Structure formats: structure tokens, C-alpha cells
Amino acid sequence: MIKKLKKFLKAQKITLDFSNKKHRRNFILFNFGVLVFGVAFLYGNVRLYEYTESSEFCGTACHPMAPQFVRYEHSAHANVECVQCHIGPGAESFIKSKINGLRQVYELVIDTYSRPIKSPVHDLRPARDTCENCHSPTTFKDNIIKNVVHYDNDKDNTPVQSTLILKMGGWEKAAGISLGIHWHVTNKIYYITADEQRQVMLWIGVEQEDGSLKEFYARDTITMAQTAFVEQARAEGKIRLMDCIDCHNRAAHFIPSPQESVDKAISAGVISKNIPFIRSKAIDVLTPIYTNQTEAFEVIEGLKDYYSIASTSSLTYSSEELQTAVDKIKEIYTETNFPEMNLNWESNPNNQGHTPTLGCFRCHDGKHVNVDDTGHEVEVVSVKCNQCHTVPIVGRGEKLLVEAPVIVGQVPDSHADFRWTIEHRDISDQELTDCYQCHGQAFCNNDACHNLSHPPDMLYTHADIFKEYGDQVCYTCHQNIQCSQCHPGGIISNP
Numbered sequence: 001m002i003k004k005l006k007k008f009l010k011a012q013k014i015t016l017d018f019s020n021k022k023h024r025r026n027f028i029l030f031n032f033g034v035l036v037f038g039v040a041f042l043y044g045n046v047r048l049y050e051y052t053e054s055s056e057f058c059g060t061a062c063h064p065m066a067p068q069f070v071r072y073e074h075s076a077h078a079n080v081e082c083v084q085c086h087i088g089p090g091a092e093s094f095i096k097s098k099i100n101g102l103r104q105v106y107e108l109v110i111d112t113y114s115r116p117i118k119s120p121v122h123d124l125r126p127a128r129d130t131c132e133n134c135h136s137p138t139t140f141k142d143n144i145i146k147n148v149v150h151y152d153n154d155k156d157n158t159p160v161q162s163t164l165i166l167k168m169g170g171w172e173k174a175a176g177i178s179l180g181i182h183w184h185v186t187n188k189i190y191y192i193t194a195d196e197q198r199q200v201m202l203w204i205g206v207e208q209e210d211g212s213l214k215e216f217y218a219r220d221t222i223t224m225a226q227t228a229f230v231e232q233a234r235a236e237g238k239i240r241l242m243d244c245i246d247c248h249n250r251a252a253h254f255i256p257s258p259q260e261s262v263d264k265a266i267s268a269g270v271i272s273k274n275i276p277f278i279r280s281k282a283i284d285v286l287t288p289i290y291t292n293q294t295e296a297f298e299v300i301e302g303l304k305d306y307y308s309i310a311s312t313s314s315l316t317y318s319s320e321e322l323q324t325a326v327d328k329i330k331e332i333y334t335e336t337n338f339p340e341m342n343l344n345w346e347s348n349p350n351n352q353g354h355t356p357t358l359g360c361f362r363c364h365d366g367k368h369v370n371v372d373d374t375g376h377e378v379e380v381v382s383v384k385c386n387q388c389h390t391v392p393i394v395g396r397g398e399k400l401l402v403e404a405p406v407i408v409g410q411v412p413d414s415h416a417d418f419r420w421t422i423e424h425r426d427i428s429d430q431e432l433t434d435c436y437q438c439h440g441q442a443f444c445n446n447d448a449c450h451n452l453s454h455p456p457d458m459l460y461t462h463a464d465i466f467k468e469y470g471d472q473v474c475y476t477c478h479q480n481i482q483c484s485q486c487h488p489g490g491i492i493s494n495p
Contacts, residue, residue, distance in 0.1 A: 058082045062104070064113050067338035068253050074335065077252040085130045085252070086121070116343035120198060120249055127244035131251075135244070137185045141168030146389075150263050152396075153280035157266060157273045162392040181388050189242040191363075192233045198246065199349055201362050203230050204381065205239070216368040216381050247351050247359070255345040257356050258286035261332045271325045274317040281306065282329050292339050300329050360388070386415065 017023045051057050059069020059082075072078060087097040107113040128137075144166050152158040169180015178186040188207035194200040202221055205213040217227055233239050245251070256264070262282045265271040271278055281303055290296040303326055337344045349357035358365075368381040385391065414424075427435070 053081070053083045053087075055082045058086075062108065064108065064115075064117060064341060067341050067343050068117060070335060070338075071253045071255055075252045075254060080252070084133075085125065088125050088129060116338075116341045116347045118196065119253075119348040120245065122196075124245070131244040131248075137182070137244075138171050138173065140170045140172045141180070141182060143167050143180075149267055150259070151266050151273070151279045153277070153283075155276045156397075157275075157277070157279045158397045159273075160397075161395045163395070164392040165390040167388055167390075184242060184247070185244060190239050191242060192230065192239055197349065198240075198249075199358060199362060201368065203227075203233075204363055204368055214370055214379075216363075216370050216379075219367050219369060222369070222371060222375070250348060250350045250352070253348070254350055255336050255343070255348070257345045258283045258332075258336075259356070261336060262286070262329075265328050265332065270328045272317055272321040275307070275322060275325060276316070278325060282325070282332075286329065286333055286336075289344070290337070290339060293334065293337075296333050296337065296339075297330055300326060300333065303329070 015023075016027065018027070055069070055072065059065050059072065072082070083097075087093050104113070146164055146166050148162045148164075150160045150162070152160055167180040168182055169178070170182035171178045171186035190205040190207070190213070191198075191201055192203040194202050202218050204216040206216070207213055215230070221227055221229070230239075240246075262271065262279055265282075266273055266279060271282065285296075285300050285303065288299070290299070304322060307322055349359075351357070351359040351362070354360040363381050364383050366380055366383045369377045370379040372378050424435075
């Protein structure tokens with residue numbers, strides 16, 4: 001058969017005679033067809049390439065990335081394509097990404113991909129190649145006033161507003177100084193962590209003007225005489241240079257906590273404040289880990305049964321408001337919990353700030369120290385709150401402080417340590433007058449912080465108070481780092 005086919009093809013002769021009108025026409029048609037096919041083929045491949053580089057492809061074509069895509073669409077970076085941060089320009093980046101993509105497809109087919117997707121991405125392009133294309137690290141940022149509105153877990157869902165001034169800072173070229181929050185960007189800081197999520201800091205190195213490093217060790221490593229791990233990490237290339245995403249690590253995939261989501265919904269009026277204890281109840285049903293969405297929705301629907309026992313004569317809300325609240329709580333769950341990927345707000349801690357996860361307190365916890373040759377502590381990584389922001393001014397209920405007084409002047413020596421937020425309750429009347437020179441009397445008229453009538457034995461009974469009222473009372477004045485100052489081994493929750 002093959003021999004016959006070869007013989008047939010050999011016998012065929014193709015003659016092209018341009019003096020023949022038919023030959024000319026067929027030649028033109030053939031080349032036109034080739035041209036059309038080539039353009040269509042090229043256009044199709046370009047469009048296919050563009051689609052595979054799009055955020056829609058990343059988030060919808062790959063099932064494990066669907067939760068990341070949901071949060072990406074809710075972020076401030078929703079107009080930035082995924083590839084701009086995760087891949088980068090050039091042939092090398094393209095080839096590397098496609099090879100990595102084949103590995104991901106293989107893991108998807110045999111169902112071995114990580115649940116949840118691991119964060120941070122350890123081979124992510126550095127911030128200088130991504131973030132700094134839009135956000136200049138050499139620009140000094142002015143201070144900004146920030147208002148944070150929360151709601152209490154009481155019957156009235158009482159609003160609690162904290163107002164503070166964020167000291168953004170950065171590099172001031174004219175003056176040659178760097179300070180404020182963005183000091184961390186304009187100075188070289190290196191670190192070693194004990195975990196993949198970079199939450200437990202073992203060592204911090206701050207580069208000095210002469211190029212040397214001022215080293216801070218976690219106290220535990222010094223006690224166990226394990227400081228040699230730094231040289232080992234240096235040899236293995238495991239020392240990381242801090243950049244933007246070490247703090248802004250969830251810039252495009254942030255998942256808010258139940259408290260944050262519910263507070264936002266109440267502020268927007270989607271969840272009515274008229275429903276008694278709705279903040280507390282909403283958080284209660286959003287906090288547990290459910291095996292699937294159906295189970296979660298059944299629990300959330302149960303809120304209507306809870307409120308159905310209330311006397312109709314004492315209702316301060318309508319059935320429509322309750323149904324709207326229930327629907328919103330379901331929506332919050334859908335957008336913040338992804339059981340099939342074991343992903344929720346706790347899976348990947350957010351380092352921007354220091355609540356509800358550690359964030360800044362990973363380093364600024366008073367437990368990372370610089371020691372001399374004899375092993376004595378010389379310096380501790382600062383835990384001074386006012387390095388990054390002013391002390392929050394808190395208003396509660398109808399007494400919300402809409403405008404915060406401007407706090408000026410040199411910071412007194414007594415304010416150098418954040419413990420001043422505890423110790424100032426014992427100041428004299430004369431010292432109180434001195435406070436007014438900077439703060440103004442309105443600063444001290446904080447019902448949320450002051451006049452709480454702390455008992456004389458509060459130092460010993462505060463655990464019982466905390467158990468009765470919860471953290472919304474204590475943490476209004478005392479940041480959660482306070483506990484670790486007296487309880488270095490951590491706090492064991494009551495069963």
C-alpha cells in the first residue's frame with residue numbers, strides 16, 4: 001500500500017504557468033488562503049496567550065485559586081493583573097511561569113495541591129520589581145488621621161470609635177532622615193524565621209551606616225545557646241531582606257476576621273443595630289470551622305429561631321431587617337470562608353498592623369535583644385507605640401469623638417514606654433494639669449477607657465474580669481501585647 005502511494009505521488013507533476021489565467025488565479029487564491037489562515041492562527045495564539053495571562057484565567061480556570069480570586073476582586077489591587085506581581089516581564093519569567101504551571105496542572109490532576117495555598121509565596125518577585133512600580137519608597141508620607149469604628153457585644157451594639165494619627169514617614173531626602181512606619185522600607189533589615197509563614201522571628205539584623213549589622217536575637221535562642229543558627233542560615237541563603245510584602249503580605253488576598261466583617265456591615269447599615277446582640281451573635285456563627293457551606297448556612301439560619309422567642313411587643317426591629325442581616329451574614333461567610341481549601345481569615349495571618357494577628361508584634365514584642373560579648377542585654381527592639389502612631393482616643397456610644405485633638409510637643413520621658421497607658425491612672429492633680437497642655441481635656445473624657453472603677457486588687461483579679469467581660473473592655477486601653485509582658489509563656493484559655 002505504501003509503495004503504491006509513493007509511486008502515485010512520484011507520478012504526479014505540479015505545473016505552474018503564470019501565462020495561464022487559471023494558474024494565476026489559483027496561485028493568488030492559495031496565497032490569500034495561507035495569509036488568512038496565518039493571521040487567524042497568529043491572532044488566536046496571541047489572544048490565547050493574553051487569556052492565560054489574565055486574572056480571570058488564574059482565578060477561574062484553576063479550581064484551587066478560586067478563593068484567592070474572590071478576595072482579589074475585593075481588594076484595592078483588583079485592577080492589577082495577577083501576572084504583574086506573580087510572573088513579571090521577559091522571556092525568562094515567561095518560561096519559568098509556564099514550567100511552574102505544568103507542575104501545578106500535574107498536582108491538580110493527581111489531587112496533591114496544598115490546601116490552603118501556601119503563603120507567603122517564597123519565590124515571589126521582590127517588592128522593588130512589583131510594588132515600587134506604583135508605590136515609591138523614596139517618598140516621605142505625611143501623617144494621616146485614622147478612625148476605626150467597632151461595635152460592642154452588648155444589647156445595643158454600641159459603637160466604639162478609636163481615633164489615632166498614623167506616622168507614615170519614610171525617607172526624607174532633603175533632611176537625610178528616615179522615620180515613621182516606612183522607616184522599615186528605607187533601611188535594610190534582615191531576618192530569620194522559624195516557620196514558613198514568617199510569624200516567629202528568631203533573629204533580626206539592622207544594617208548600620210558603616211554596613212555592619214546590629215543583631216537582635218529572640219531571647220529563647222540566647223538562653224538555649226543556639227545563636228550559631230545565623231551562620232547556618234546565611235550559608236543556606238535563608239536570611240531574608242525585608243520588603244513591602246513582609247507587612248503588606250495580604251495586599252491583594254486579605255480575608256477579614258468575623259469581627260471586622262460584621263463591624264463593616266453594621267457601619268454600612270446592612271446589618272441593623274436595632275437587632276439586640278446582633279454583633280455578638282453574628283460573630284458567634286461566623287467563627288466556628290464548618291465542613292461545608294450547607295452546614296454553615298443552617299447554623300446562620302438558626303439565628304431566626306433564636307430571635308423568634310423574643311416578645312413581639314418589645315421588638316425594636318422588623319422581620320425584614322432580621323432577614324437582611326441573616327442574608328448578609330451568609331454573604332460574609334461565602335466571601336471569607338472556603339472549607340474545600342481549608343482557608344479562612346486565620347489560615348494566612350495579615351501582618352499589616354497588630355490585631356487580630358501579631359503583625360508588628362512579631363518583632364516589636366520586647367523579646368528581641370541585642371547582647372554584648374558577655375551576653376548582657378544592650379538594647380531591645382522597641383515596643384513604643386508612639387513610634388508608629390499616637391495613643392488612640394476612644395469614644396463610645398453617643399459620645400463618639402468625631403474630631404481628635406492634635407497632640408503636639410516633645411514626648412515626656414514618662415511616655416517612652418507603652419506601659420504609660422496603665423501607669424498614668426495614678427498621676428496627681430498637678431500632673432493631670434500638665435497632661436492638658438498637650439492633650440486637651442477632651443482627651444481624658446473617654447468613658448471607654450476611664451472611670452472604669454478598677455478595684456485596688458485589679459492586678460490579681462483581672463483574669464476574672466477578663467473572663468466575665470471579654471477582650472473588648474481590656475484591649476480598649478491595653479494592647480494585646482500587654483499580656484505577654486507578664487505571661488511570657490502565653491495565656492491558657494479557660495476550658
